[in-house]
Amino acid sequence: MVALLPPSLAPRGTTAGLLGSIGAVAILIGIINPLQTYGSIPVALPVVIGAMFLIAAGQAQQSPVNRLIATPPLVFVGLISYSLYLWHWPFIxxxxxxxxxxLNIGEIMIAGAGMAICAIVSWRYVERPFRSRAISARSVCLAAAAGASVLAAIASALIWSNxxxxxxxxxxxxxxxxxGTNYRCPVSNFLRIGQSRACVLNLPSRNPSDAKVVLLGNSHVQMYAPVWESIFIERELPGLLVPANGCLPTxxxxxTxxxxxxxxGNLHELxxxxxxxxxxxxxxxxHAEDGLVDANGKTVDNxxxxxxxxxxDDLIGRMHGLGKKVVLIGPIAYPGWDLPSELSRDLAFGRSPxxxxxxxxxxFQRQYGAIIQHFxxxxxxxxxxxxxxLCDASRCNYVVDRRSIFADAxxxxxxxxxxxxxxxxxxxxxxR
Incomplete structure (x- = not known):
């Protein structure tokens, strides 16, 4: 929109210089320190605003920053930027x-050189010819369709062959x-419960009030849902999963x-x-020692x-006060790294894990022994x-019978x- 403004509205002089400087700083901030901690603010917002200011300041070419980025080396980077954009991700x-x-620093430099070389070649022999009037629009469309068809065929073959x-x-x-095979509730099994949602587990009526047993917690209870559902079916118990994704049930x-x-809210609905x-x-x-907060939002010593x-203990007491019996699922040892993905690649490429x-x-006993004893x-x-x-006298295994127990970390x-x-x-x- 800024690029389409009439030239008469382009900032000049001091205003152009100020906008160009602000734009450059905003872009650098967006790249060096993305606003990932502010969930309501798009991560790319500083870069977008900075680019907008640079475009506005550059229309009259009076901003020092714009004169800098108009130098031939940077202009050339701009020319190959789309091809570079396409190539950088496969390399990484x-x-x-x-x-x-x-990648380490040396590998990043090698990858960067490879990206640049491929970008220059594809810009020169693909992008420029396709943008030239020497090639008809019909030829461009046919070539693009052919390329897309080949890629679709290859993708289909890979999917079909697993x-x-x-x-x-x-x-x-x-x-x-x-x-990635851990259980996630299918969208078709979700239903509304109060201001949140729940997941059907052997609940033919799809009416939460008919549930006789409820799974409550985050993804670390949801991952067990299929085996619990099989138990519910065997015992003819209508069940429901009430998730608290990313949170604890306490x-x-x-x-937070x-x-x-x-x-x-979940407790109220229960x-x-x-x-x-x-x-x-x-x-x-x-959880980290300072990774929890109390009801006032104050960090507690955990x-x-x-x-x-x-x-x-407080949650269990509240459940009992509501007339509910409680089953608590205890801790397990888990890797903390994406075991199936990383280990399978190490094995595939002949490296020792x-x-x-x-x-x-x-x-495991040091971490959880006292907790287990308490409950x-x-x-x-x-x-x-x-x-x-998973545990024997000497170790808690992440791999059993040459199969990964875990779908991720x-x-x-x-x-x-x-x-x-x-x-x-x-x-x-x-x-019961």
């Missing part, structure tokens, strides 16, 4: 895919099969003050479900997860311990949920 993605890590799994070893393929402490509101006699609570157990434990595929049992000593809840399916792969069925079924039986 495929390099990181192969290396299974971020990514050509034969290209990697069986061991790598088995690990890779877990990537109302006295949580990750907004999460406390989410948790309180109080209305008179038929739901049992609530199964799951959550992400690991050393050794003491405040989290108190928050769960550098990261451990297990957590020493003594480390095992409570005789008024069911306490499910999924860690017993922390979520259980759907195909591995069978390992927890007996544990969950027994915990539920204690509260």
């Amino acid at each position: 993605v495929f390099s990181q895919y192969y290396l299974v890590r971020d 990514g050509l799994p034969g290209r990697i070893s069986g061991e790598a393929a088995a690990i890779n099969a877990a990537v 109302v006295s402490v949580n990750i 003050r907004e999460c406390i509101d989410v948790a309180a 109080g209305k479900l008179s038929n739901a006699k049992t609530v199964i609570v799951g959550l992400t157990w690991t 050393r050794d997860d003491a405040e989290l434990v108190r928050g769960l 550098e990261k451990l595929t297990y957590l020493p049992a003594e480390e 095992e000593n409570r005789n008024n809840i069911g306490f499910a311990r999924p860690d017993t399916a 922390s979520h259980i792969a759907k195909a591995e949920l069978f390992r927890f069925r007996a544990i969950f079924s027994d915990a539920l039986a204690t509260q």
Whole structure:
């Protein structure tokens, strides 16, 4: 819109210089320090505003910044910029895919040179000819259609062949099969509950008030939903998943003050479900010492997860006050790195994995032993311990029978949920 303004409205003199300088600073800020911490502000906003100011200041070519970017080397970068834009991402993605890590400075320089060379070649032999009047619009359209058709055919073949799994070893393929397979509620299973939403788990009526058992928590309870649903079906229990994505289910402490509101809203809705006699609570157990806030938004000392434990005790007490029985899902050891993706690529490219595929049992005990003991000593809840399916005397395994237990850095792969069925079924039986 700024570029289309009439020349008579273009800023000149001091105004043009000021706008150009502001624009340059805004672009640098947007690149060096993106506004990612402000959720309501688009990350690219400073760069867009800065570009707008530079365009406005450059129409009369009186801004020092605009005279600088009008120098031949920078103009040439501008000429190849679209081709450079197209080439930079494949270089970065495929390099990181192969290396299974971020690029170092030397590799970034090599990748940058490769991008520039490819951009210059494609600008000279593809972009310029296609923009030339020497080639008819019909020829351009036919060439573009042919190229798109070839790409669509290749993509279809890759999808149909499931990514050509034969290209990697069986061991790598088995690990890779877990990537991204943790359960997510299908959109068709969502329904409204109060100001939030819930997910159907063996609830033919799709009426929340008919649910007799509720799963409550974030993605670390949602990942177990399929195995819980199979138990509900076996016992003829209509069920419901009430998610708190990105938050904890606790109302006295949580990750943010907004999460406390989410948790309180979910608890309020649960109080209305008179038929739901049992609530199964799951959550992400690991949090930084100062990673929780109280109901006033004040950061609390969560050393050794003491405040989290108190928050769960408070939630359990509130549940009991609503006449609900509680089953709590205990902690598991998880890798904290994208195990199936990274490990399968290391195996595929013939490299020895550098990261451990297990957590020493003594480390798990140090992190969670006291917490587990605390909730095992409570005789008024069911306490499910999924860690017993993965841990032995020496280690807590992330890979079992050459298959990844995890779909990413922390979520259980759907195909591995069978390992927890007996544990969950027994915990539920204690509260029936």
